[in-house]
Amino acid sequence: MAIKKRRKSMADEKKRARPATQHDVARVAGVSQSAVSRVYAARGYVSEDLRKRIARAARTLQYQPDALARGLITGRSSIVAIVIAGITNPFYPWVLDVLTDALQRRGWQMFLFNAAGTQTVDDVIPSVLQYRVRGVVIMTAELSSNTAALCKEKRVPVVLFNRYTRKGGIHGVACDNERGGEMAAESLLAAGCKQIAYIGGLSNSSTNVDRKVGFLRVLNRHDCKPVAVVEKNFTYVWGAEAVDQIIQASPTLDGLFCGDDAVAFGAIDALRSRYQRRIPLDVSVIGFDDIPSAGWPAYDLTTIRQPVERMVEATLAVLESPPERSEVVLLAGQFISRGTVRSKDEPGDRREN
């Protein structure tokens, strides 16, 4: 008691620095501390009378619950960790915009980690787990089975966003990329393209593989052999670089499917500025994602829209109540027809400006 007293007086000295606790509120309201807890934890019974007195005391004291203490006792914070790589690809800001909104509506917080540069997912996960996060959403391809086991052991649900794995215990939410690839192929073939190429992203990511597989399946079905299939990563720079490679070998290229919109932008800029190709008159181009800038006049890109809102909802649904067995949710994309695929009937109708 003596020690306690000493502490208290220290606290009194610099009172302005110490925020109000449930104990303070209880004292002012003339109730027990646990009654205050019951109000804020929204659990157990509290009479209207007590509730009111507590609310008033809390207001005068400017009481705010301490999330750290709450997390410590409950064993769970309300933090969701997002691991991203290449946040400068405009697809991700779009996703983050939707995701932050959905999270904030639930009263959850977002940890943002960037697995670009020096750090990988595996480096970053352990420190995330220290906060007893509610879940981890991974938007990068790499995740070692070691790290996966770590999350499983701590009972932290992991969901891969915009990709998936068939390894057990890891949930996945993605667009139906195979079907998307098929739609792209169908569209280019319908436009009368003959010399068709695919510029992919990260070669072993499910995102890239599925889009490619669907695309090539339809091409194959129509006995159309692609003039080139090249893969590296989902960036503007790679799109432009890939065009360099392709055009050298196949100057008569007339149809191009790109792994995502950023790649498509790079490809289009290279085709126009380095090789004087008109889009879509000389080359038809299709992207993937439908990021906001895809609709801007500079590109006016035909693409496949990812259902980001529904993907985010599906992701949070998994975090709220993780299914026993790992689950892969595939949602349909939507073909968005704009100005980078020529229409077969009127090939000369379009002018470049």
Added chain:
Amino acid sequence: MAIKKRRKSMADEKKRARPATQHDVARVAGVSQSAVSRVYAARGYVSEDLRKRIARAARTLQYQPDALARGLITGRSSIVAIVIAGITNPFYPWVLDVLTDALQRRGWQMFLFNAAGTQTVDDVIPSVLQYRVRGVVIMTAELSSNTAALCKEKRVPVVLFNRYTRKGGIHGVACDNERGGEMAAESLLAAGCKQIAYIGGLSNSSTNVDRKVGFLRVLNRHDCKPVAVVEKNFTYVWGAEAVDQIIQASPTLDGLFCGDDAVAFGAIDALRSRYQRRIPLDVSVIGFDDIPSAGWPAYDLTTIRQPVERMVEATLAVLESPPERSEVVLLAGQFISRGTVRSKDEPGDRREN
């Protein structure tokens, strides 16, 4: 003790669910729990011998410190909260890319909040403060003095990023926007532009005001009266919309300074596709920020580069040791000359493609 025993046996039943604590490590290593703490808190004395035994025990138990418990006792987490609005403006992904890297190198975590949509900064700050964050970085214009007071009371440093205020207690880190505006004006005048306009962003933000003030100051000094000064927000859509307004009234427009690169993109697209203006032959355009896409061939935008790396470092420096008095750090931007400002000497030299 009886109760304690009961708890313990419960814990044993579902042992796999309970992560190792310092207590467990201490037991295995044959030392006290406080010795383990001293090792991980990196404070106080621990002999080499103990240190080794503890390290070994920790490894076998896969011990990871609990950030919530640590935060509770120390009164501080290692979380920095970032409040953003309009994350889809490519300037912010760029900043986040740099910022996440700098944070992770320090072993800090990032809370990301989006003040777009339904939520404002003021809505979001209280819940951030519950986590005893190390600091708050605000990338939005709005922050009520009420909320500012709240942070001050909790002794949480606040720094405005890419903007500032002269109100007390709030730090600010920004580019020298006035000087940037001056450089833009000097460049347009040097190119021989006569009919010059400014398309700004959020009208009362320091970012917008300073760029405009610097720009108009130089114009005024050269007796050049702008044909239009319009302001709304920092978006692509607004850039295009603003051009509609300006061109109606001033079809002979030949010089344009835009509040940021996104606005410039919208303006350029509208000038080209709706009004058949050639850039820079008919109209010279300057942006601000130098976001990554500014250098892409589609725009090849002349602009002023914000020193994002140095801005981030300055921001974190403030969070690490907040100065007593509020402090505004202004860092110089860099003029980046590309293809959207015509050179005076050879006005007919450029071709659009």
Added chain:
DNA sequence: TTGAAAGCGCTAACAC
């Protein structure tokens, strides 16, 4: 150099 012990602010049995 090490250990014992108090307590950060909160939740959740449990007793009344």
Added chain:
DNA sequence: GTGTTAGCGCTTTCAA
């Protein structure tokens, strides 16, 4: 309904 009480896992005096 309400209060009492025992910790959650950690840091930090303080004594030895």
